[in-house]
Amino acid sequence: MDDTLRILILEDNKHDVDLLQRELKKSGLVFISEIVETRDAFEKALHNFKPNIILSDYNLPSFDGITAFLIKKKKCSNIPFIIVSGAIGEENAVELIKKGITDYTIKDRLFTLPPKIIRALEEAKEKKENREVNERFSLASRASNNIIYEWKINDDVVWWNDAYYNLMGIKKEEQWSEHSSWTNSIHPDDRDGVMNDLSNFFESEEIFWSGEYRYLDNKGKVYYFYDKGYLLRDQNGKPIRIVGAVADITNLKDHITQLKEMIFMISHRVRQPIANILGLSDALDESINNPVEFKKIVDYMKQSAIDLEEFTHELNHFIQNSKDKAENEIKG
Numbered sequence: 307m308d309d310t311l312r313i314l315i316l317e318d319n320k321h322d323v324d325l326l327q328r329e330l331k332k333s334g335l336v337f338i339s340e341i342v343e344t345r346d347a348f349e350k351a352l353h354n355f356k357p358n359i360i361l362s363d364y365n366l367p368s369f370d371g372i373t374a375f376l377i378k379k380k381k382c383s384n385i386p387f388i389i390v391s392g393a394i395g396e397e398n399a400v401e402l403i404k405k406g407i408t409d410y411t412i413k414d415r416l417f418t419l420p421p422k423i424i425r426a427l428e429e430a431k432e433k434k435e436n437r438e439v440n441e442r443f444s445l446a447s448r449a450s451n452n453i454i455y456e457w458k459i460n461d462d463v464v465w466w467n468d469a470y471y472n473l474m475g476i477k478k479e480e481q482w483s484e485h486s487s488w489t490n491s492i493h494p495d496d497r498d499g500v501m502n503d504l505s506n507f508f509e510s511e512e513i514f515w516s517g518e519y520r521y522l523d524n525k526g527k528v529y530y531f532y533d534k535g536y537l538l539r540d541q542n543g544k545p546i547r548i549v550g551a552v553a554d555i556t557n558l559k560d561h562i563t564q565l566k567e568m569i570f571m572i573s574h575r576v577r578q579p580i581a582n583i584l585g586l587s588d589a590l591d592e593s594i595n596n597p598v599e600f601k602k603i604v605d606y607m608k609q610s611a612i613d614l615e616e617f618t619h620e621l622n623h624f625i626q627n628s629k630d631k632a633e634n635e636i637k638g
Contacts (some may be wrong), residue, residue, distance in 0.1 A: 311427075314357035316374050317390075318343040319364045326361065326390060326416060328463035333420035343371050352381055359423060359430075364391035375407055386426035390419065443490045453552035457485060458534075459545050464488055473554060493520035493528065494596060508545045513537045515548070518555070530559045568624055571617075594613070 313330075317323050323341055330337060340350045340355045343366060351357065360378060362371040375387050389410040391401055400409055408426045411419045454467040463482040471478045492500055509516045509606040516534040523529070533549025 311335060311359070312338050312355060312357045313423075314348075314351050314355055314360045315339050315341050316343070316360065316362035316369070316371065317341060318363065322363070325413075326419070329416040330420060332421075332519040333421065335420055343367075343369070345373070349377060349381075352378065357385060359386045359427060360387050361419075361423075363393055364389050368542070371407075372402075372405070374404065379406065382432060384488050386423075386430050388419070388422060388426060391415075393484055429584070444470070448619070453531075455535075455548075455550055455552065456480075457488075457548040457550075459547060462486075464613055470552075473529070476524060481550060491522050493522060496520050507537070508581065513539070515550075528556075529554055530556045564624070 315326065317326070320352065327339060340357070341350050342351050347369070348369070360374070362374050364371045371389050371391070378385060380386055384410040390413060391410070392413050394402075394410065394412075396558045402410055408429075409422045411422060451469060453470040453473065455470070456465045456622050458464070461482075462485045464487075465482050466478075468478070489497065489501065500517055500519050501515055512533070514536060516532070518530070518532050519529045521529045532553045532555045534552075535548040535551060537545055538547040538549070540546050564583060
C-alpha cells in the first residue's frame, strides 16, 4: 500500500505554490500534490486524486476557501482542511475554526505549516480509529442480548444500548441519561454495597470491575444483574470512563432456586424409600418362614421401588426443562 502523502492544493498563484511545496519538502514530508484553481477542478480532484489533506487559499478569482471547505465537508468530511493565505485577521481566523476548518497558516509564516499538517493528519487518524471503534461497539451492542453501557464519569452520564430499554420496557428519550437513574434503580438493600465497591475500585489501580446486584424497573419488578466493566483512566490514573456489559441473570437465579428445591426433594424423597428397602431387607430374612409376612414385606419393597421410579421420572423431567430453559436463554 502506497503511504505517500497526497496533498490537494487550491491556489491560483504559481509563485505561492512553489514556495509552499519548497517549505514542505524542506521539512522532510514525502508527498505528491495536485494543484487546482477552479471549483470544477477541485471537485474532480476530490473524487479522482483522493487527497489525504487539503491546503487552500482564502480568496481566488473565481472560487474561495470557505466554499471549497463546504464542498469538501459534504463530499468527504473527514479530510483535514487548512487555509493558507495572506493576512486574514484574527476575527476571520476564529470564524474559520468555528466553521470546522482544521487550521490556518499565514503565507509569510509557511514554516509553521508542516507541523500543522502532521498534527492535522494525526488527529484525522485518531478520529477515524475512534469512529471505527464506535461503529464496532455499536454493531456489537446491537448483536448482543446483554445490556451494553458506557459511563462518562466526569460528566456523570451513561449510555445504554437498546437491550436495556427493551428489558426495562421504557422508551429511549436521549442518547445519554443521568447516571443517577442507574444508581437509584439499584435495589435499596444492594445500593450502598455497590457504590462502596465502585469507590474502592476507583481508588485502586485495577481496570476490571464486576458486581452482582438487584435492579428495579419502573414498576418495581426485581432483576438480578451481573455487571462487568472495563475502566479507562487518564494519564494521571484518574477514572474517566467505564465501558461494560450487564447480564440479566434473573432466570439463572430461578434455576438455582429450583435446583436447591430439587436437592431438598432428593434428600427427603430418595432417602426414605432407600431406608425402607434397607430395613425391609433385614426383616425379609426374619420372615422367610412366614409366607404372609414375607409377601407383605415384598409389597412394601415394591412400593418403595415404585416411589423411586416415579421420582426418577420427575427428576428427568426437571433436568430436561432446565436444559431447555438454559438453551433458550443462550439463544435469547
